[in-house]
Each structure stands twice: as C-alpha cells, then as structure tokens.
Amino acid sequence: MVSIIGRRALLAAAAVAPLAGTAQAAGFDWKRFAGTQLRFMVSVHPWTEWAQKQLPALEAETGLKVNLEILYEDQLRQKLPLTLRSDPGAVDGFFTLPSWDGAAFTRAHWYQPLEPMINSDLTAPDWEFADFFPNILNIHRQGGQLMGVPISTEVQALFFNKAMLQAKNVAPPTSLDALMAAAKALNNPGANVAGYVTRGDGVQALYTFAPFLFAYGGRWLDEKGKPELASAPFINALKFYSEILRSAGPPNILGMQWKTSYPLFQQERAAMFSDAVNFLTYFKDPSQSRIVDKVGMLPVPGGPSGSHSTVIAWGPAVAASSKKQQAAWYAIQWFTSKRSMLAAAIATGLPSSRKSIYTEESYVKAAPPGVIEIVQSQVPNAVPNGANPLVVQVPETRAVIGQAIVAALRGDDVTKAANEAQKQVLAIING
Amino acid sequence: MADKRRDWTPELLSLPALVAILAVMGFPLLYLCWMSLNRWSMIGFDPPRFVGLQNFLQLVEDDRFVEALGRTFWFTALGLASNLPLGLGIALLMHERFPGRSICRALLILPMVATPAAMGLVWVIMLDPTLGIVRYLLGGIGIHQPPLWLSDPGIVVPTLVAVDAWMWTPMVALICLAGLSALPTEPFEAALVDGASVWQRFRFLTLPLMMPTLMVAAMLRVMDLLKLIDIVYVMTGGGPGHASETMNLYNYLAALSYDKIGYGSAIALVLFALVMACTLLLIRLRKPAS
Amino acid sequence: MSPQRRRRLCFAIAGWSVTFVLVSPFLWMVMGSFKTTVDFLAYPPVFAFVPTLANYRQVLADNSFLNYTLNSTIVAAGSTGLGLLLGIPAAYALARYRRTGIGVVLLLARMAPGIAFLIPLFVMFLQLHLVGSFVSLIASHLIFTLPLTVWMMVGFIEAVPVEIEKAALIDGCSLIGVLLRIVVPLTAQGIAATGILAFIASWNNFLFALVLANEGTKTLPVAVLGYIGYNSIQWGTLMAAATFITLPVLVLAFSVQRYIVRGLVAGAVTG
Numbered sequence: 001m002v003s004i005i006g007r008r009a010l011l012a013a014a015a016v017a018p019l020a021g022t023a024q025a026a027g028f029d030w031k032r033f034a035g036t037q038l039r040f041m042v043s044v045h046p047w048t049e050w051a052q053k054q055l056p057a058l059e060a061e062t063g064l065k066v067n068l069e070i071l072y073e074d075q076l077r078q079k080l081p082l083t084l085r086s087d088p089g090a091v092d093g094f095f096t097l098p099s100w101d102g103a104a105f106t107r108a109h110w111y112q113p114l115e116p117m118i119n120s121d122l123t124a125p126d127w128e129f130a131d132f133f134p135n136i137l138n139i140h141r142q143g144g145q146l147m148g149v150p151i152s153t154e155v156q157a158l159f160f161n162k163a164m165l166q167a168k169n170v171a172p173p174t175s176l177d178a179l180m181a182a183a184k185a186l187n188n189p190g191a192n193v194a195g196y197v198t199r200g201d202g203v204q205a206l207y208t209f210a211p212f213l214f215a216y217g218g219r220w221l222d223e224k225g226k227p228e229l230a231s232a233p234f235i236n237a238l239k240f241y242s243e244i245l246r247s248a249g250p251p252n253i254l255g256m257q258w259k260t261s262y263p264l265f266q267q268e269r270a271a272m273f274s275d276a277v278n279f280l281t282y283f284k285d286p287s288q289s290r291i292v293d294k295v296g297m298l299p300v301p302g303g304p305s306g307s308h309s310t311v312i313a314w315g316p317a318v319a320a321s322s323k324k325q326q327a328a329w330y331a332i333q334w335f336t337s338k339r340s341m342l343a344a345a346i347a348t349g350l351p352s353s354r355k356s357i358y359t360e361e362s363y364v365k366a367a368p369p370g371v372i373e374i375v376q377s378q379v380p381n382a383v384p385n386g387a388n389p390l391v392v393q394v395p396e397t398r399a400v401i402g403q404a405i406v407a408a409l410r411g412d413d414v415t416k417a418a419n420e421a422q423k424q425v426l427a428i429i430n431g
Numbered sequence: 432m433a434d435k436r437r438d439w440t441p442e443l444l445s446l447p448a449l450v451a452i453l454a455v456m457g458f459p460l461l462y463l464c465w466m467s468l469n470r471w472s473m474i475g476f477d478p479p480r481f482v483g484l485q486n487f488l489q490l491v492e493d494d495r496f497v498e499a500l501g502r503t504f505w506f507t508a509l510g511l512a513s514n515l516p517l518g519l520g521i522a523l524l525m526h527e528r529f530p531g532r533s534i535c536r537a538l539l540i541l542p543m544v545a546t547p548a549a550m551g552l553v554w555v556i557m558l559d560p561t562l563g564i565v566r567y568l569l570g571g572i573g574i575h576q577p578p579l580w581l582s583d584p585g586i587v588v589p590t591l592v593a594v595d596a597w598m599w600t601p602m603v604a605l606i607c608l609a610g611l612s613a614l615p616t617e618p619f620e621a622a623l624v625d626g627a628s629v630w631q632r633f634r635f636l637t638l639p640l641m642m643p644t645l646m647v648a649a650m651l652r653v654m655d656l657l658k659l660i661d662i663v664y665v666m667t668g669g670g671p672g673h674a675s676e677t678m679n680l681y682n683y684l685a686a687l688s689y690d691k692i693g694y695g696s697a698i699a700l701v702l703f704a705l706v707m708a709c710t711l712l713l714i715r716l717r718k719p720a721s
Numbered sequence: 722m723s724p725q726r727r728r729r730l731c732f733a734i735a736g737w738s739v740t741f742v743l744v745s746p747f748l749w750m751v752m753g754s755f756k757t758t759v760d761f762l763a764y765p766p767v768f769a770f771v772p773t774l775a776n777y778r779q780v781l782a783d784n785s786f787l788n789y790t791l792n793s794t795i796v797a798a799g800s801t802g803l804g805l806l807l808g809i810p811a812a813y814a815l816a817r818y819r820r821t822g823i824g825v826v827l828l829l830a831r832m833a834p835g836i837a838f839l840i841p842l843f844v845m846f847l848q849l850h851l852v853g854s855f856v857s858l859i860a861s862h863l864i865f866t867l868p869l870t871v872w873m874m875v876g877f878i879e880a881v882p883v884e885i886e887k888a889a890l891i892d893g894c895s896l897i898g899v900l901l902r903i904v905v906p907l908t909a910q911g912i913a914a915t916g917i918l919a920f921i922a923s924w925n926n927f928l929f930a931l932v933l934a935n936e937g938t939k940t941l942p943v944a945v946l947g948y949i950g951y952n953s954i955q956w957g958t959l960m961a962a963a964t965f966i967t968l969p970v971l972v973l974a975f976s977v978q979r980y981i982v983r984g985l986v987a988g989a990v991t992g
Contacts, residue, residue, distance in 0.1 A: 043951070044947055044949075044950055044951055045950075045951040046950075046951060067936060068936075069935055069936045070936075070947065072946050072947055072949060073951070075931055075932075075943075075946075078839075078931065078932060079931070079932050082840065082843055082932060086843070086844055086847055087847055087852070192764070258952060259949075259954050262952075262953075263762050266762070267759075267762050267763065267764065269764070275952075276952055278951075278952060279952060279953075281953075282953050286759075287757045287758060287759060287775075287957075288757065288758030288759055288762075288956075289759065290759060
C-alpha cells in the first residue's frame with residue numbers, strides 16, 4: 001500500500017511541480033508568518049502520509065516549519081486530549097473526525113472557529129471557500145461554526161465480486177431485499193466462501209450498520225438529542241443485519257473487525273462486502289488483491305426510506321489554545337488549496353471535498369474507476385457524521401450500541417437488546 | 432563496630448534504587464489514589480469533582496467490572512494451569528542430552544522477543560476460520576469444523592490464553608531449566624540405586640525439589656496474567672461483546688477511551704491491590720514455615 | 722542401535738518437535754515478511770513463493786525508521802545502564818544483608834498496572850518540562866528494568882564467596898571498592914545476562930512511549946503499530962518491520978543465551 005501511495009505521490013508531485021510558485025503567488029503574502037514553528041498532532045491516514053511529504057514544499061513557499069506528529073488513531077485519541085488539556089499552547093493544530101470527537105471538543109472549547117479567518121485578509125482569494133461541497137463542510141460545522149476543513153469525502157459502498165455474481169446469475173443488488181436474496185444465493189460455506197461480509201465487532205459495526213438503519217427510516221438521535229434505539233426502524237434494521245450475516249456471513253462474523261473483513265473479500269472468500277469506499281484502493285492493488293479486475297461497486301442498498309450512506313471526513317483544525325492560530329491557519333490553508341487538494345486526491349485516491357477536483361482531467365484519469373460516480377450519487381442523500389450518535393461520549397455510547405449488535409448477531413432477542421441499548425445510552429447522555 | 436549500633440549499610444546501598452523508584456512511581460501512585468476519589472473528565476477544563484469513595488462503590492454494581500474481575504481470574508488460572516506444567520515439561524526435555532540441544536534452548540527465547548502487537552495480528556490471521564493456516568493444518572488431520580477460536584464467546588478466553596502461553600511458556604521453561612541444573616545429584620543417584628521408576632523419581636524428587644523454582648515462575652506469571660492486556664487488545668479488543676475483556680483492558684477503556692478517569696483509576700487501584708495480594712501470597716507460599 | 726543412542730534419538734525428536742512448534746508462528750511471520758500480501762493471505766497457505774524484498778525496502782527506505790531504531794537504542798541502553806547502576810548496589814544489600822523488605826518495595830513497581838500510570842506520568846513529566854524527552858522515557862522504563870535487575874543480580878551476588886569480600890574489607894578496601902573490584906568483575910556474566918533481559922524488556926515496551934514520546938523520540942514498537950494504517954493493514958511491511966526490530970535483540974540474546982539460563986538459575990534458586 002505504501003508503495004502505491006508513494007509511487008502515486010511521486011507522480012502527483014511531478015505533475016504539480018511546474019505550477020509551484022506561480023499559481024498561489026499572485027498578490028497574497030504567503031510568507032507573512034515565515035519562520036514560525038508549528039506543531040500538528042495528526043493520525044495515520046493516507047492524507048497525513050501525503051501531507052508529510054509536502055512539508056519541504058510548504059516551507060519553501062510559506063516559510064512555515066511544521067512538525068507533523070503522526071500517531072495511530074487510538075493513540076491520537078489519548079494523547080491529544082491529554083495535551084490540549086494539560087499543556088495549552090503545545091499543539092497548534094490537529095486532525096479531527098467530527099463524528100467521533102466533534103461534540104466533545106466543541107464542549108471543551110478546543111476548536112478555534114475558522115470562518116473569521118477565512119473571511120479576512122488571512123485567506124488567499126483563490127482559496128475559494130465556495131468550492132467545497134456545502135454538506136461536506138457541514139460535517140465540520142459545530143453549532144453553526146466551521147471548526148475544521150474536510151480533506152476528503154468518505155461515503156460507503158457495496159462492493160461485489162463480478163465473477164461470482166455472474167457465475168450464480170445474480171444481479172448486483174440495489175435494494176435490501178435483493179441484497180438478502182443475493183447474499184443467501186452466493187453463500188457457499190462448503191467452498192469456504194461467504195455471501196456477504198461486513199463488520200460484526202460491536203464497537204466497529206455501528207459504522208457499517210448505519211446505512212441499514214437509515215434505509216429503514218431510523219436515526220440515532222431525535223431532534224432533542226434523545227436516542228431512538230427502541231424504535232421500529234432500529235429494531236427492523238438490526239433484525240435485517242442479524243439475519244443476513246447469520247445466514248450468509250462468514251463463520252466468525254461475531255467480533256469481525258475491518259482488519260479481518262476486507263481480506264475475505266480481497267482474497268475471493270466473500271462475494272459481497274460493504275464498508276468505506278476507500279477500501280477500493282486495496283482491492284485494486286495487485287500486490288494484495290485477487291479481485292483487481294472483478295471488483296464492482298454500488299451505492300449502499302436502499303430500503304423503505306431509500307438509500308443513505310454515511311459520510312464522514314477527517315480534517316485539520318486549529319487549536320483554540322494555540323498562540324500561533326493565524327500561522328496554523330496558513331498551513332491548513334496551504335494544504336487545502338485547490339492545487340494541494342488536487343495533488344492529494346491523485347496521490348491518495350481519496351475522493352475530494354472540493355467540487356472543482358471532479359472536473360480536473362488529471363484527477364478523473366487517476367481516480368479509481370467508479371469512485372467519482374459512487375461519491376456523486378450518494379453525497380446528496382448521505383447522512384453527515386452518521387457513523388454513530390453525535391454525543392459527547394461517543395466511545396462509551398458505541399460500546400453500548402455495539403453490545404446490541406453483537407447480541408443480535410448471536411441470535412438473541414433483538415427487541416430486548418435494542419431496549420437495553422436505549423436505556424443505557426440514555427443513562428450515559430444524562431451522565 | 433556494628434555490634435552496638437544498627438548497621439545502615441544495606442539501606443545506604445539500596446537508597447539510590449529506592450529513591451529512583453520513588454521518584455518515578457511515588458507521585459503517580461499518589462495522583463492515582465487522588466484521581467480515584469474524584470469524578471473527572473479529560474475533555475475540557477472542568478476541574479475534578481470530589482466524590483469520596485463513590486467510584487469504588489459503583490464498581491460493585493457495575494456488571495461489566497464484576498464480569499471482568501471474574502474473567503481475569505479465569506485467564507490467570509488457565510494461564511498458570513497451562514504455563515507451569517508445559518514449562519516444566521519442556522525444561523525436563525531440554526535438560527536431557529541430545530544433539531542440537533543448545534540450539535533448541537537458544538531458540539526458546541524467540542517467542543519472548545517477538546513484538547507482541549505484531550505477533551498478535553499474525554495470530555489473528557493464522558486463526559482465521561476462512562484464511563488461516565490453523566484451519567488448513569487441522570483439515571490435514573481430519574478436523575474440518577475447527578472451533579471459532581476468536582469469535583465463539585465460550586472459546587475466546589482459552590484461545591487467548593494459548594497465545595499468551597506461546598509467548599511466555601518458554602520463559603517458564605528457561606526458569607525451570609535453570610532450576611533443574613542447580614538440583615543436587617546425590618538424591619537422584621540414590622533413587623536409581625534403590626530402583627525407583629521414572630515416575631517415582633519425578634513425583635517424589637524432582638517435583639518437590641523444583642517447587643521453589645516453580646513458585647518463582649508462578650509469581651512472575653501471575654503478575655503478568657492478572658495485568659493481561661496487550662494481546663487481548665490487539666486480537667479481540669475484548670470481544671466478541673465483552674467475552675474476553677480483562678480488568679486491565681476495562682481499566683484502559685474506562686480511563687482513556689470513555690473519559691472516566693476517576694472510575695478508571697479506581698479500577699486500576701483494585702487491580703494493583705489484587706496483583707499485590709496474589710504476589711505476596713505466593714512469596715509466603717514459597718517460604719515454607721520452617 | 723544401543724539403548725543409550727535410541728534414548729538420545731527419542732529426546733532429539735521430541736526436543737526438536739517442541740522447538741519447531743514454538744518457533745513456527747515466528748517463522749510464519751518471517752516468511753510473511755518476504756511475501757506479498759496476496760501470498761500472505763492466500764488460502765490454502767503458500768509455502769513455496771517468489772520471495773520479495775519490497776517489504777524491507779519499504780521499511781528501510783523510510784529514513785525515520787532508522788531514527789526510531791536509534792531512539793529505541795538510546796532508551797533501552799539508558800534504562801538498562803541506569804537499572805544496573807542503581808540495581809547492583811541494592812542487589813548486593815539484599816544478597817548480603819537479607820533485607821527482604823527492600824526487595825518487596827522494589828517489586829511493587831513490577832506489580833503496578835502500567836496503563837494506570839500513563840496519565841499521572843504524563844502530568845508529572847509535563848510539570849518538569851520533560852514530555853517528549855529521552856529522560857522521561859528512560860525514567861519510566863526504570864519502573865520495570867530496575868526490579869528486574871535487582872531480582873536477577875541477587876542470585877549472582879550470592880554465588881560469590883563471602884570470604885573474598887571479607888578479606889578485601891580487612892585489607893582496608895572500602896565497600897564501594899569491594900563492589901567495583903570484586904563483585905562486579907566476578908558477576909560479569911550475570912550482569913551481561915541481566916542487562917540483556919532488561920534491554921529486551923525496554924526494547925519491546927511500547928506503553929510509555931505512547932504518550933511520553935514525540936516525533937523525535939518515538940521508539941520502534943510504536944512505529945511498528947503505525948503500519949496498521951487507516952482502514953488497512955500492510956501485512957508484508959508490518960511483518961518486515963516486526964522482524965527487523967526483533968533482529969538486534971535476537972543477536973544479543975543468542976550471544977549471551979547461556980548466561981541468561983544461568984542468570985535465571987540464580988534468580989530462581991535464591992531470589
């Protein structure tokens with residue numbers, strides 16, 4: 001994977017190099033904060049890996065010296081709060097996933113709202129705020145304020161193995177009923193092949209379960225922030241999730257995490273798979289995949305209330321406690337300019353959050369086939385930050401709802417499990 | 432000179448070590464005790480709120496904690512029951528003379544030095560019921576429906592104990608090997624002359640003489656088994672459900688993931704007390720009332 | 722074949738089988754480090770494959786990996802060295818004066834659940850402006866290297882005949898002199914074995930580096946976890962990195978393997 005990204009990054013850098021120094025120079029003083037040292041805490045992500053390689057270019061053009069501290073995701077979630085709380089000013093910017101930490105960080109006043117800086121002379125005219133998909137920007141909006149800049153658009157997709165579907169004469173499923181029928185028809189335990197695989201581990205499965213919840217017309221919370229887990233849509237979605245995975249999932253679906261689910265599809269041991277669209281990169285890489293030419297992609301299947309993916313987006317934010325906020329915004333601005341985001345989209349293969357990228361010929365050529373269509377068809381109906389209830393206590397809430405999913409996958413009474421989850425999430429929210 | 436006054440030489444000699452440990456551990460331990468008496472969130476700047484012993488009282492009513500407590504003992508019991516006999520067995524084998532013995536002994540160290548996080552992931556793939564080499568090997572000897580090692584709530588704990596045993600039984604074996612080579616030879620020669628069987632020699636000579644050594648091994652293992660977390664975290668995350676969640680893992684999740692630092696500290700202190708009690712008990716057991 | 726030879730053959734077969742079973746998961750990992758991900762995840766498993774060096778090239782092409790190796794070396798050497806420096810006198814006191822209480826206090830550090838100390842340690846080192854420094858990492862690793870050193874050295878020191886020390890003391894040698902000129906040279910092998918075990922423990926520990934290290938002081942085990950990417954595991958690279966970081970300790974461990982067993986003898990019998 002690194003090699004793919006590395007190679008792509010080189011290509012991207014080569015493609016972009018001639019533009020450097022001209023495109024962003026006109027009339028805007030990029031060197032205003034030259035010499036400032038900044039510290040960003042970020043997590044392992046194709047985008048941060050790409051960003052790290054751009055640091056010399058950033059320094060050459062802006063004079064900013066950015067120390068990018070790349071931590072793995074769990075580590076970021078421990079070290080960042082610890083640092084922001086007990087060492088204010090030590091971190092100038094950080095990587096944030098609002099569906100996970102948005103509510104908590106907002107309550108803690110750790111985000112510095114960006115719009116005042118965006119609408120001032122601190123922002124280059126050609127940065128073009130309006131170029132971002134408004135509903136992707138909303139992912140990073142808390143209480144009306146923009147707190148971060150989304151660096152990608154992460155929707156989910158239903159992946160299928162074209163050859164396996166053809167062999168059994170099964171049409172690619174676009175509805176829940178068709179998905180259930182296809183999964184059962186394709187399931188072949190004797191040949192060591194599962195009909196359908198996705199996450200079954202409690203804490204992780206909320207993400208892949210969410211589209212089913214939305215297809216049945218459910219939601220995590222009502223307008224007042226009260227959980228809606230004992231509702232009919234939630235129970236129906238959970239029943240569906242349980243039935244399809246119990247009857248057509250791999251034997252170890254209970255406790256199945258993404259790290260063991262995608263290899264099954266990648267190695268032709270599962271006919272269908274659903275998860276984030278970025279998994280396509282690993283299915284298209286011949287050094288790790290057996291299905292390079294066989295992988296097909298569809299939007300998440302629709303139910304009584306239509307087809308709704310989740311859409312989430314990581315992005316850099318400015319720390320409210322930073323004493324160099326303006327310089328930090330300069331760095332973020334440089335990394336999220338049209339030129340940088342085009343290079344990043346090409347290098348990482350991640351669908352961009354800027355509209356204009358999708359019409360750039362170089363990106364259209366480089367993008368993994370099908371990704372642009374999947375993103376464009378799903379974004380209008382997708383649920384921003386729908387990966388879990390948007391509460392302050394996301395990890396604990398996920399653990400509780402995850403228990404209900406595990407109970408359902410174990411074959412326990414779904415209604416009882418849902419009611420229990422409702423009760424416990426209420427207790428967590430009420431503290 | 433040392434007759435009249437107490438000789439402080441040992442205290443002086445150990446002073447640097449004691450000061451160092453105190454410097455690194457003293458403050459954190461006090462801090463931990465203090466945190467356990469507060470309700471405290473790391474998110475934001477709210478000051479800790481003093482709640483007395485409430486965190487500890489809450490533990491009793493927390494099913495998840497009570498289950499993790501019982502499960503931790505189950506992990507420890509299974510771990511000891513597998514590590515000690517296997518370790519002693521391997522040591523007895525490696526104590527015999529055979530060609531290549533020293534290479535075998537040297538290789539015993541391998542599982543211990545392998546990076547636990549990476550090895551945990553390798554084990555996950557090896558045990559995968561669809562892609563794993565274990566399924567393949569068992570299929571080769573006619574077992575076509577192997578257990579669901581990591582996803583069957585009834586089997587996941589023994590599976591994790593087995594992986595832990597793979598990592599640490601060799602250490603038990605090395606300790607036992609060391610003990611064996613220090614055993615006196617006379618009783619064994621006498622027993623041979625008396626015509627004692629292999630089993631009798633093991634049961635009435637080797638085992639009793641090895642008891643102190645086994646106790647040391649048991650003590651080291653108990654300290655680590657009660658605190659087991661790394662392979663559980665990497666391999667199952669405590670799942671499926673909470674079926675493999677240990678106390679140390681719950682402590683980690685409560686304090687660092689669920690942002691209940693006071694509650695997590697209370698769990699940590701209970702765990703600390705537990706490890707202390709068990710270790711001191713074993714130290715007692717090692718020194719027979721003579 | 723004489724019964725004697727048959728017996729040895731049986732033990733050889735049993736001994737080699739047990740060793741093979743114990744080593745095989747490790748071998749599988751080393752093998753995996755030379756495979757592409759397709760080959761590593763293949764079912765039925767692939768035993769014959771075209772080995773690739775791409776994984777190692779990738780690990781080593783990343784300059785920072787060599788920096789992390791240097792960091793790990795500094796931390797492991799520092800905490801081992803300091804552990805020996807502070808631990809040997811304490812072990813001497815325990816061995817010669819039988820003060821078990823001191824031993825138990827030192828052992829307490831070994832019993833504490835390390836994770837619980839992450840937050841307090843972070844707060845403490847923050848106050849001292851040492852977060853992200855080697856000092857904080859070395860100090861936190863002392864929590865386990867020091868008890869280990871004392872634990873093992875007691876046995877070695879007890880094996881040194883007391884008479885030599887007494888004679889030296891009568892000749893006017895100071896206690897420090899006795900330690901430096903008699904105890905240390907006579908227990909050199911033991912010190913080596915103890916040092917290696919402490920070094921391995923420190924080399925493999927990732928807990929404290931999680932929050933105490935920064936980009937400049939990050940150690941290898943934390944870096945290896947970085948190969949578990951965002952929604953992807955680069956199996957080949959992960960295996961290569963894991964194999965690579967095991968090599969130095971493996972070489973060290975093999976070179977003093979005999980003394981490690983001897984060290985454990987001492988520890989086991991008397992400690």
